[in-house]
Amino acid sequence: MGRSRVMALLAASALAAFGLTNAAPASAQGHPCRGGYVGLTFDDGPSATAPQLLAALRAHRLRATFFNQGDNSLARPEMVRAEQRAGMWIGNHTFTHPHLPQLSDAAVFQEIASTQWVLRDITGREPTLFRPPYGETNDQVRAAEERIGVLEVLWTVDSRDWAGVTAEEIAAAARTLQPGGIILMHDWPPATIEAIPQIARDLAARGLCAGRIAWTPEDIPYGDQVFHAKAARP
Numbered sequence: 001m002g003r004s005r006v007m008a009l010l011a012a013s014a015l016a017a018f019g020l021t022n023a024a025p026a027s028a029q030g031h032p033c034r035g036g037y038v039g040l041t042f043d044d045g046p047s048a049t050a051p052q053l054l055a056a057l058r059a060h061r062l063r064a065t066f067f068n069q070g071d072n073s074l075a076r077p078e079m080v081r082a083e084q085r086a087g088m089w090i091g092n093h094t095f096t097h098p099h100l101p102q103l104s105d106a107a108v109f110q111e112i113a114s115t116q117w118v119l120r121d122i123t124g125r126e127p128t129l130f131r132p133p134y135g136e137t138n139d140q141v142r143a144a145e146e147r148i149g150v151l152e153v154l155w156t157v158d159s160r161d162w163a164g165v166t167a168e169e170i171a172a173a174a175r176t177l178q179p180g181g182i183i184l185m186h187d188w189p190p191a192t193i194e195a196i197p198q199i200a201r202d203l204a205a206r207g208l209c210a211g212r213i214a215w216t217p218e219d220i221p222y223g224d225q226v227f228h229a230k231a232a233r234p
Contacts, residue, residue, distance in 0.1 A: 032204065036179030037211030039231035040064040040199075041155065043093055043131060045187035046072055046079035053193050054079075054086055060200035062210045063087050063234065066187065067131040067153075070095030070115035077122045084123050089212055091129035092116055092150060100132050100141045109144045116148060129153050129213055129229075135184075137225070151215050153229040154222045155184040162186055167194035174199045175206075180230035182213060 042053065045068050057064055066083050068090060073080050084090055094100070094111040095118070103111070112130060120126040130150035132141055137152060145152050159165070159173045170191055174183055185192050203209065211231040219226035 031207070033207065033209035033233070035207030037209050037231040037233055038177045038179065038203065039153075039182035039213045039229075040185065040210045041067060041091075041131070041153070041182055041213070042185050042187040042192075043067045043133075044069060044072070044097065046076045046083070047188040049190065049193065050076070050079050050187050051082070053187050053196070054083060054088070056193050056196040057088070058086055060196055062196070062200055062203075063089070063212070064210060065089040065091050065129060065153075065213055067091040067093035067129070068115075068119065069093050069097055070111075070118045073115070073118050073122060080119065080122045089129065090119055090123055090125075090127055091131060091153065091213075092119060092127045093131050094133055097133045099134065099136055101136050101138050105140060105144070108141055109147065112144055112148050112150065116150070135222070151213075151229055152227055153182065153213055154220075154227045156181040156220065156222075157183040159183055159185045159192070161189040161192045161195075164189070165191065167191040167198070170195040171198040171202060175202050177208070179208065180216075180232075182229065182231060 040062060042064055045066055066088055068080060080090060092112060092115045095115045098111060100108050116126050128151060130145055131153050135154050142152065157173055157177050159170045161170050177183055212234045213229050214232040216228055216230045220228065220230060
């Protein structure tokens with residue numbers, strides 16, 4: 001083999017090695033979830049506008065947890081199944097969205113348990129996550145949760161979409177999410193659907209991904225109480 005051929009091969013090998021050495025850090029640095037995971041949650045559904053919300057989430061490759069009501073799920077079972085098929089997680093949000101601390105022990109149990117049965121019949125799976133309406137909980141509610149076998153999920157950020165704020169304000173609230181944090185949203189406000197593209201862009205810019213919600217031994221502050229759920233890798 002001629003000297004020029006040998007030199008060319010050595011040069012090619014050196015360039016390849018240099019390329020590989022530099023590609024690894026760039027790849028690690030550019031990992032889309034390098035900043036961790038956050039929980040996007042939507043309560044009260046499925047509403048009449050749930051298809052538009054689901055389409056927006058799918059278009060921006062975001063996964064979320066839908067805390068669905070039993071009555072709304074009975075009215076729109078195919079929507080619940082569509083959420084499940086799209087890779088979303090389905091949680092329990094009671095049957096009729098009452099103020100649970102104002103109910104009897106039996107009524108609290110019935111609100112949660114009946115929704116478990118409805119969602120199991122629709123999806124084939126019993127939810128493992130539960131969010132009390134209005135974030136109202138107490139020892140009575142937690143006793144029912146433990147008996148039924150669901151994890152109480154509150155939130156670290158309230159988007160206030162229920163109060164009629166703008167899409168820009170909802171996106172701004174989502175920007176305050178920290179890794180592991182959970183944001184409260186709803187599936188019916190038009191501004192929430194409008195905010196999804198900006199939320200997706202902001203999460204990507206921060207290296208955050210939308211994850212599943214899981215139990216944690218940490219005490220997550222919620223007013224003068226704590227809960228034990230955080231966003232994690234799917």
